[in-house]
Amino acid sequence: MRAKISLILSFIIIISAISYFSVINAATVSSVHDTASSYTTDICESTIVAQETVLFILSNADTEKSTQDDLSITDGNIHYIGPDETPPAGHGWSNQWSIKTEPTCTQQGEEIMLCNGCNDVCIRTLPALGHDLNTVTTPPTCTENGSQVTTCSRCDYFDTKVIPALGHDLSTIVTEPNCITEGSEVTACSRCDYSETRVIPALGHNLSTTVIEPTCTENGLKIATCSLCGFTSSESLPALGHEWTYTVTEPTCTQEGSNTMVCSVCHEQHIESIPATGHHLSTVTIEPTDTQDGSVTTTCAFGDYQTTEILPKSETPVNLAASNQVSALSESLATQLQVLRNYMSSSLSAPSAFHGPNAVDAVFGTLSIGVIVAGGIILYPYFTLFQWVNKKKNAAIKNIFGGKTK
Numbered sequence: 001m002r003a004k005i006s007l008i009l010s011f012i013i014i015i016s017a018i019s020y021f022s023v024i025n026a027a028t029v030s031s032v033h034d035t036a037s038s039y040t041t042d043i044c045e046s047t048i049v050a051q052e053t054v055l056f057i058l059s060n061a062d063t064e065k066s067t068q069d070d071l072s073i074t075d076g077n078i079h080y081i082g083p084d085e086t087p088p089a090g091h092g093w094s095n096q097w098s099i100k101t102e103p104t105c106t107q108q109g110e111e112i113m114l115c116n117g118c119n120d121v122c123i124r125t126l127p128a129l130g131h132d133l134n135t136v137t138t139p140p141t142c143t144e145n146g147s148q149v150t151t152c153s154r155c156d157y158f159d160t161k162v163i164p165a166l167g168h169d170l171s172t173i174v175t176e177p178n179c180i181t182e183g184s185e186v187t188a189c190s191r192c193d194y195s196e197t198r199v200i201p202a203l204g205h206n207l208s209t210t211v212i213e214p215t216c217t218e219n220g221l222k223i224a225t226c227s228l229c230g231f232t233s234s235e236s237l238p239a240l241g242h243e244w245t246y247t248v249t250e251p252t253c254t255q256e257g258s259n260t261m262v263c264s265v266c267h268e269q270h271i272e273s274i275p276a277t278g279h280h281l282s283t284v285t286i287e288p289t290d291t292q293d294g295s296v297t298t299t300c301a302f303g304d305y306q307t308t309e310i311l312p313k314s315e316t317p318v319n320l321a322a323s324n325q326v327s328a329l330s331e332s333l334a335t336q337l338q339v340l341r342n343y344m345s346s347s348l349s350a351p352s353a354f355h356g357p358n359a360v361d362a363v364f365g366t367l368s369i370g371v372i373v374a375g376g377i378i379l380y381p382y383f384t385l386f387q388w389v390n391k392k393k394n395a396a397i398k399n400i401f402g403g404k405t406k
Helices: 002-020 325-343 360-364 382-386 390-400
Strands: 027-029 038-040 047-049 055-057 071-073 077-081 098-101 109-114 121-126 133-138 146-152 158-163 170-175 183-189 195-200 207-212 220-226 232-237 244-249 257-263 269-274 281-286 294-300 306-311 368-373 376-381
Touching (some): 098 121
Parallel strands (some): 077 121
Antiparallel strands (some): 038 047, 098 109, 109 121, 146 158, 170 183, 183 195, 207 220, 220 232, 244 257, 281 294, 294 306
């Protein structure tokens, strides 16, 4: 809109200038790029030097530039000058510039000034304003791109530049694990709150084991030691106990036996005595007769032990060395009864001693006694010696035991 107003204003000024001057002599320029020629006007009587891109001819009332190579100046000259140039000399310039075209940020503008002596016009190029830039920067982060957005306050120009994400500025702190505690590796960014934690598993004990083996009677021990942290643990190993093997030597009637235990592991030995069983005797008696010897045979039921006592056949006692058989016999009888009394005192203290197998007659039936008497030794087989004195024996027994007989 502003450019259009400037164009209209320029047109009015040019028309006014043409109407003011009545005579304009024509001049010819061979080319807009002809800088060697010079021209004069009848009014200004000044020399106009053509300059490159400066001298143009108005070709119509709209003041548009002619683009022809050979131009005829019919209405007046337009002098184009640069921003830092001065209007051509020899004119009576008004020194009042009017905006023809507003400059923009990227396009040059123009301003126009009229000559008071002719209808020439000087158009001066106004430099492009350039952008009035304002930049807004969004800083990048570790993970997000930033941006730099530049805009112009006078136009719709803008420019956006991407600022690459910085990436994390990482540092790592490591806490070493031990045998029983986990470690960690913590990685953190110095610019943001990003962090990452990696668990490092506990190492576990690196154990070596020492074993003290148990014995039959002593506990053993297993000791585990960690080579990394010094941890130790111990475990008691129970005693094994003996592994016995048994050897039995049976006892006999007269010899002790034994129970021998030997451990097959440690060879410890225990011997336990087993008492002799003693004889289990039974007696068989064969009574002697007048012509045949008798016998008393005693045999053990659990062994080969056996004794046999011969009972001589019945006969009159033989006086081995006595001078007086009658007195010797009497003394012998008394001595025999005394021996019986001493031998069976415990059994004969009760009346039952005269009844059953322990009665005096039964005991007498198994005895054969040699008695030392005055005058020598006399052997007395019971039945031979006492048959004839049976009555005397009974009388003697009555006297000894208080009148008790069988």
